[in-house]
Amino acid sequence: MTSVIELLRSHRSIRSFKDEKISEELLMGILSAGQAAATSSLIQASSIIRVTDPKLREELCEVGGGQAYIKDAPEFLVFCADLNRASRCCEMYDETPIRGLTEHFIIATVDVALVAQNIVIASESSGLGICYIGALRNNPAKVCEILRLPENVYPVFGLCIGFPAQNPEIKPRLPLEVLVKENFYDAMSEDDLIKKYDNELNRYYESRSLNNKVSVWSEQMSDKLSKESRAHMKEFLNKRGFLLR
Numbered sequence: 001m002t003s004v005i006e007l008l009r010s011h012r013s014i015r016s017f018k019d020e021k022i023s024e025e026l027l028m029g030i031l032s033a034g035q036a037a038a039t040s041s042l043i044q045a046s047s048i049i050r051v052t053d054p055k056l057r058e059e060l061c062e063v064g065g066g067q068a069y070i071k072d073a074p075e076f077l078v079f080c081a082d083l084n085r086a087s088r089c090c091e092m093y094d095e096t097p098i099r100g101l102t103e104h105f106i107i108a109t110v111d112v113a114l115v116a117q118n119i120v121i122a123s124e125s126s127g128l129g130i131c132y133i134g135a136l137r138n139n140p141a142k143v144c145e146i147l148r149l150p151e152n153v154y155p156v157f158g159l160c161i162g163f164p165a166q167n168p169e170i171k172p173r174l175p176l177e178v179l180v181k182e183n184f185y186d187a188m189s190e191d192d193l194i195k196k197y198d199n200e201l202n203r204y205y206e207s208r209s210l211n212n213k214v215s216v217w218s219e220q221m222s223d224k225l226s227k228e229s230r231a232h233m234k235e236f237l238n239k240r241g242f243l244l245r
């Protein structure tokens with residue numbers, strides 16, 4: 001196994017950080033690793049807002065349901081899917097950009113996620129820890145206001161980065177056979193593996209050093225997928241110029 005594979009397999013989210021700055025040199029190296037990610041048709045439909053102003057951090061922390069690491073992490077980045085830049089290119093050539101194509105939404109969302117995950121790997125390979133923050137989508141319109149995002153740009157998630165002040169155990173994932181299927185999709189074959197995973201994850205939750213609890217994965221999923229979740233997203237994305245057609 002290569003050292004990169006070992007690093008990837010040792011990922012766990014970090015939610016408590018040392019009060020230690022990340023040097024500009026290291027941070028710029030990490031950000032440039034993000035920039036190197038593959039990007040659909042070279043559109044590079046991403047923007048990152050590095051939030052250094054403590055007041056703005058406080059406001060974002062509030063949007064994120066008060067998760068303290070949003071304001072306490074040495075660095076907090078907001079990853080935005082960005083079609084504004086490419087649309088402005090149309091204007092340079094007297095073309096009218098087609099607005100709101102779902103395909104463009106997918107391109108921009110995938111692009112920015114790839115940039116983010118490169119930044120995550122670069123960070124973890126430098127001894128830093130990270131935590132993604134999807135909770136910014138609790139109130140994405142407020143995030144746009146706080147960060148002055150133009151139209152055709154939307155905040156997909158945030159990312160806390162810093163030196164870890166905790167050492168949580170690695171959270172087990174579904175068996176590889178559930179993730180990777182050969183030739184065709186056979187959902188029935190997953191049932192026993194899911195039960196096995198429920199037991200394994202429950203053992204992890206019961207025995208982990210922080211916040212141990214009893215929790216069954218399939219029940220969590222049942223609960224999650226049978227309830228409304230951020231139902232405002234469709235209207236929000238429409239207003240930003242996404243998902244119109």
Ligand SMILES: Cc1cc2nc3c(=O)[nH]c(=O)nc-3n(C[C@H](O)[C@H](O)[C@H](O)COP(=O)(O)O)c2cc1C
Pocket residue numbers: 011012013014015067131132133134135136157170171
């Ligand atoms: C897009 C995305 C959004 C997430 N949002 C949050 C969040 O708002 N708060 C949080 O504490 N963790 C968040 N997480 C972290 C997940 O809870 C975590 O990755 C998952 O439970 C697996 O645990 P691990 O990363 O430690 O392996 C998010 C992860 C992703 C990929």
